[in-house]
Amino acid sequence: MELTKQEQAMLDGKEGYAVRKSMEILTALGDIFGAKNLIKVGSVQVAGVSYHNLGDAGLEFLNELAVDGRVKVLTTLNPAGMDLENWQQLGISPEFAEKQNLVIDAFKRMGILISCTCTPYLIGNLPLYGEHVAWSESSAVTFANSVLGAKTNREGGPSALAAAFVGKTPCYGLHLDENRVPEVHVQVNAELTKLSDWGALGYAIGRKAENKISYITGIKSAELDELKSFCASVVTYGAKPLFYMKGVTPGADQQPQLKEKVIIEQSDIKNAYDNINDDVSEIELVCVGCPHCSIKEISEIAELVQGKKVADGTEFWVATSRTAKQLADKRGYTQTIEAAGGKFACDTCMAVAPLKGRFKSLATTSAKGCFYSRQNLMKTKMGSMKECVEAAVTGKWNN
Amino acid sequence: MEQLKGRIIYKGKATGEALVTEMPISFYGGVDPNTGIVLEKGHQLNGQSIKGRILVFPQGKGSTVGSYTLYRMKKNGSAPAGMINKECETIVAVGAIISEIPTIDKVDVCKIRTGDRISIENDTVTIA
Numbered sequence: 001m002e003l004t005k006q007e008q009a010m011l012d013g014k015e016g017y018a019v020r021k022s023m024e025i026l027t028a029l030g031d032i033f034g035a036k037n038l039i040k041v042g043s044v045q046v047a048g049v050s051y052h053n054l055g056d057a058g059l060e061f062l063n064e065l066a067v068d069g070r071v072k073v074l075t076t077l078n079p080a081g082m083d084l085e086n087w088q089q090l091g092i093s094p095e096f097a098e099k100q101n102l103v104i105d106a107f108k109r110m111g112i113l114i115s116c117t118c119t120p121y122l123i124g125n126l127p128l129y130g131e132h133v134a135w136s137e138s139s140a141v142t143f144a145n146s147v148l149g150a151k152t153n154r155e156g157g158p159s160a161l162a163a164a165f166v167g168k169t170p171c172y173g174l175h176l177d178e179n180r181v182p183e184v185h186v187q188v189n190a191e192l193t194k195l196s197d198w199g200a201l202g203y204a205i206g207r208k209a210e211n212k213i214s215y216i217t218g219i220k221s222a223e224l225d226e227l228k229s230f231c232a233s234v235v236t237y238g239a240k241p242l243f244y245m246k247g248v249t250p251g252a253d254q255q256p257q258l259k260e261k262v263i264i265e266q267s268d269i270k271n272a273y274d275n276i277n278d279d280v281s282e283i284e285l286v287c288v289g290c291p292h293c294s295i296k297e298i299s300e301i302a303e304l305v306q307g308k309k310v311a312d313g314t315e316f317w318v319a320t321s322r323t324a325k326q327l328a329d330k331r332g333y334t335q336t337i338e339a340a341g342g343k344f345a346c347d348t349c350m351a352v353a354p355l356k357g358r359f360k361s362l363a364t365t366s367a368k369g370c371f372y373s374r375q376n377l378m379k380t381k382m383g384s385m386k387e388c389v390e391a392a393v394t395g396k397w398n399n
Numbered sequence: 400m401e402q403l404k405g406r407i408i409y410k411g412k413a414t415g416e417a418l419v420t421e422m423p424i425s426f427y428g429g430v431d432p433n434t435g436i437v438l439e440k441g442h443q444l445n446g447q448s449i450k451g452r453i454l455v456f457p458q459g460k461g462s463t464v465g466s467y468t469l470y471r472m473k474k475n476g477s478a479p480a481g482m483i484n485k486e487c488e489t490i491v492a493v494g495a496i497i498s499e500i501p502t503i504d505k506v507d508v509c510k511i512r513t514g515d516r517i518s519i520e521n522d523t524v525t526i527a
Contacts, residue, residue, distance in 0.1 A: 025496050028408055032492055053464045057471035156463030158493045
């Protein structure tokens with residue numbers, strides 16, 4: 001890879017340890033994937049925040065970088081392992097909280113915004129069409145590439161941090177137009193009637209178009225929250241973090257002629273539910289907000305729980321960003337949801353909180369949430385916001 | 400004595416006994432960071448320790464958190480002494496760099512057998 005004089009100086013350690021280490025990561029990745037040069041990025045989203053995943057070694061790594069590492073571009077943060085303010089109410093141990101706070105302190109010293117959300121595009125980190133960014137968090141990467149038309153590879157935590165300290169990323173993969181061409185035509189003949197159907201669609205397409213870029217037709221209309229859910233699911237279940245959706249996403253006006261074609265029927269959606277859902281009726285945790293709930297979703301939840309009460313023995317969590325929660329506070333949604341016994345889980349979610357062994361079963365709107373909760377040994381049910389609120393109120397899943 | 404050339408992922412010198420698998424490795428969830436023992440069910444190396452070995456495998460797989468797992472192993476003293484890949488990918492490359500584990504790829508790994516005494520020095524593998 002060709003480096004400018006300034007980049008070479010960074011690699012030689014002229015800007016300190018964190019920048020040198022970052023340049024080592026970026027040039028190695030560039031060489032592996034055949035990048036010719038580094039390109040400037042407009043923003044960075046950093047994953048690898050939960051102490052549950054990092055452990056003491058990860059914390060030590062971040063502390064070493066935080067000594068002289070300062071971000072050069074707008075950099076936002078993925079969810080942590082707990083609500084940074086309200087962790088006690090969510091049953092997080094003080095030992096975990098102490099470690100998690102040390103992780104957060106390291107990120108603060110680097111100059112990163114402690115946004116702790118997987119939806120950076122909803123809280124002020126909104127890339128433009130065609131803009132190069134370096135994001136981790138697969139659902140946000142897919143949203144940025146597909147819905148916004150920005151350009152990013154699927155970074156890991158360290159490579160995203162490296163891009164933030166240098167302000168650049170190696171130009172390969174999805175940064176190059178020749179690698180952003182659709183590979184398979186996905187024709188959707190199914191009717192999507194509720195939010196979780198979009199997660200089911202993501203499952204079906206992810207499995208059928210594994211590791212491919214799809215060009216999707218047959219979608220009549222889509223809303224922000226539906227696309228947010230679809231992005232999380234399609235990449236979790238196997239697709240590349242980029243798709244085109246005719247009539248919905250940018251760059252999809254001209255339908256390309258593709259040899260490979262996949263058809264999604266109503267039966268594929270049903271099949272997705274059958275695979276994601278386990279045989280369980282008692283629900284111990286209802287968690288919505290994977291990806292994090294938008295303010296619109298919070299308003300829907302408030303309307304659904306108004307005047308109701310969460311069942312004894314069941315917890316109802318609304319995972320969202322602190323930014324969305326602050327809007328909900330002002331509008332009174334928070335009060336309504338908390339009066340019904342619901343809890344806000346800001347800054348965190350069911351995929352990264354230390355939940356193993358705490359709950360045996362989960363109901364959620366999210367296909368991705370089900371995938372990660374199985375790793376936490378929970379049995380899962382996926383359904384609409386209404387079905388999830390019913391499960392919270394009755395403690396049971398109605399098939 | 401035979402020498403094989405490869406591409407440097409992370410420079411350095413390492414010597415040890417080769418542990419070879421034809422299967423990709425997921426470090427996050429697939430290897431115990433405290434002991435270096437492979438945990439993945441159905442994996443050729445299941446139950447074996449990669450600690451202190453020159454680990455020879457095609458490439459990494461799974462979650463990008465795997466890079467941090469390698470770093471944890473290095474700090475715990477359970478990391479491999481060196482790694483040789485057929486075709487290195489992001490997770491292992493980043494893990495090798497942040498953990499400073501000598502690693503190379505694009506090596507004709509078929510020439511290496513488990514138990515061989517081998518050393519890595521920058522872009523060269525030497526089989527004793």
